[in-house]
């Protein structure tokens with residue numbers, strides 16, 4: 187089957203990488219910042235000149251961001267079972283310069299198997315339908331709900347800074363995703 191997967195905060199620890207960069211840049215207390223669990227939306231509205239910070243830092247961050255535990259192992263096993271892996275990310279030209287090249291090189295460098303990479307995606311539900319996605323995995327509640335609404339089974343990767351939504355099934359690790367895929371498509 188075709189598995190559609192988000193990149194930031196789904197396979198990578200983007201939030202955990204971004205917050206220290208913000209704390210350093212804005213002279214903030216990192217511990218306090220983590221405790222406040224600001225959402226991406228909040229960061230955008232609270233931090234002064236955040237657009238500039240994004241332009242100067244996002245493409246660097248995307249090169250160094252660590253993977254979540256066991257991503258490579260699980261995706262390799264899923265690929266070996268014959269599943270197609272399609273990354274669907276909203277990383278855009280404005281914030282990342284060349285999001286395709288950046289993400290492609292990152293995935294290759296980190297030995298992540300994939301069949302296709304789609305960047306600049308605003309409407310993930312539409313993209314999933316066009317790509318014939320059978321299972322979608324993302325951390326973002328809005329994207330998960332939209333894809334689910336289009337009739338595609340969806341798993342939300344749980345992050346501490348995103349509150350639970352009763353409509354979407356949550357998973358806490360890549361091992362759990364592997365188990366879910368085996369159960370769903372045994």
Ligand SMILES: [Mg+2]
Pocket residue numbers: 192193194195196324325326
């Ligand atoms: Mg994400």
